[in-house]
Amino acid sequence: MSEVFDAIVIGAGQAGSPLADRMSREGWRVAVIERSRVGGTCVNTGCIPTKALVASAHAAWVVREAARWGVVPPAQPVVDLPAVIARKDRISGNSRGNVEKWLRGMANVELIMGHARFVDPHTVTVDGRRLTAERFFINVGGRPAQPGVEGLDDVPWLTNASIMRIDRLPRHLVVVGGSYIGLEFAQMFKRYGAEVTVVQRGPQLVPREDTDVAQALRKILIDEGLNIRTGAECVRLAPSGNEIAVQVNCKDGPPEVIGSHVLIATGRRPNTDDLGLEEAGVKLDERGNIVVSDQLQSSVPHIWALGDCNGRGAFTHTSWNDYEVVAANLFDGARRGVGGRVVTYALYTDPPLARIGLSEREVRATGRPALIGTRPMSRVGRAVEKGEEAGFIKILVDAESKAILGASILGVDGDEAIQSLLDVIVARRPFDEVMNGVRIHPTVSELLPTVLQSLEALKPLADE
Incomplete structure (x- = not known):
């Protein structure tokens, strides 16, 4: 005998949990199935715990390098790794606990811990239970791969x-x-x-x-x-x-x-190989990603794939945007897609590398006339004052429309500063219409208009 739900969410990650909340508020009866730990990669093995560890590493570096700021530490720092790991576990555990409490408090939502497997396009089994639904939303994330x-x-x-x-x-x-x-x-x-x-x-x-x-x-x-x-x-x-x-x-x-x-x-690979997707008729690409449309529907229209398992972005922020797209289309009468999503991500070395839009290499490949502006971080007052001058800013602009095509900021606070450029791209406005506001000094963001004022034609490379 099957238990019937309006929707089944497989995976309680960064897209599945908020989608369950939205469906709950719309009055749907929902099953959320999670075989491991709620919160997905971000909460358990990704962004949150790793950035907690990065913060501890930064603290050790500041103590070790204190003399550059005129501070003499009493001794060389000794990192207590078990204490660092325990701090990370507290932060990650609190986040995971909050997500689980959220899910268990949703009206009409049942959180089921176990491994879901399709037996037909409308049915999954979980530890002997048989569950059916009109719609399925797969948010199973990925895991490390070891190619080569x-x-x-x-x-x-x-x-x-x-x-x-x-x-x-x-x-x-x-x-x-x-x-x-x-x-x-x-x-x-x-x-x-x-x-x-x-x-x-x-x-x-x-x-x-x-x-x-x-x-x-x-x-x-x-x-x-x-x-x-x-x-x-x-x-x-x-x-x-x-x-x-x-x-x-x-x-x-x-x-x-x-x-x-x-x-x-x-590298990483999606967790799609043991879900019985072949029984549901869901197609995978050569990497194991679920093939989806611009609206994130799989080859079976009542089955959606969100997050790392769909090959359309492997970040927490793209997973969350997947949820926004699906929810808007289901409940708000929208026709949103992910095809026009602006590439945006950061590498959290110290200093971080923040990237949006096209790289210089990609701009060159388009063949379009373009402009480029660069400045070393040593020209940024905030970086000089903080004693962290490594890196540079690079911005690329379409020479005709003056649309920002892409940017890279390798430098202190670059992951925050680059967001204003992203907003300009999303607004689809020429940079010179929206970058003339007075900016706070001293910040990294204040140099972005200066970089744009110094744009030059992107010259061909020597081997082009």
Whole structure:
């Protein structure tokens, strides 16, 4: 006998929980099924716990570097890693508890802990229960992937989740993967006091970014004492006594790095392979993402996919926007989609890298006439006063419409400052109509109009 609901939400992540709340307020009877912990990646193994760890790392760095501000600490800082982990757990746990309390307090919503699996397009089973609904909303998130790394069965290794549970500082942490997740942990553990080496298969860190951004970020990390090995042709792990040999096969430097711990940060994959989606007729792409329309409907129109499992963005903010799009279309008579969503994200190294819109490389690929403005962070009063002058600002503009095409800010408070540029893009207004307001001094944002006033034609590269 099946239990009947108006809607079933599979996964209590950053899209599923608020969507359940909206459906509850609309009078729907809803089942929210979660097989692990409510809150999704962000609350449990992503944004919230990692940024709590970044904050502890920043505190250690400030104490260690205090002399640059004229403060002499009584001794070199000693990081109490168990205390750092406990702080992270409190913050993450409180957030998770608040989400669960929220869900359990929703009218007409039942939170079911267990593993959902489709048996037909309108039915799932959960620990012996059979549940049916007119509509399904899948928000199951993703997990770490390990493409192209050999020897994983021969040695112990860490993921972005398990590294946040270790209780002693690594002697030497080797991070395989020089992109967003890997670099945050690499800098973090260096500031805790570990030796750190980053091994990146490609020729540059953060390959999605422009070369000048990647080079500036690399210099920041090297200046802090991190070892960076790019151009690793073949990455293989092997035992080396009580430690781990990471064979990198690079052209420069030793052919292997010996570490006490290895973090594999080479990508993520969606949690879609054990949901019985084939029984529901839901199509997946080659990466395992659920194929969705602009309105986030799958190949089966009454089944939607939101968040990391749909391949349309893998951030908390894009997951939340997925919820907004679906809710507006279902209940507000809207016809919203995600196709026009402006790319926006940040890498939380210190200083952070904030990005919106198109990169310089992408602008060049369009062939359109464009303008570019840049300024080093050393020209920003706020950065100078805080003693954190590394990085730069880069803004790209359409030469004809004066629309902002994209921007990168690698520098202190750049993740906050860039938001005003994002608002201009979303408003679809020329920058010179909306960037003339008086801005607070001293802030990073106050330099953005100055950068735009110095725009020059984007010149062809030497090899173009």
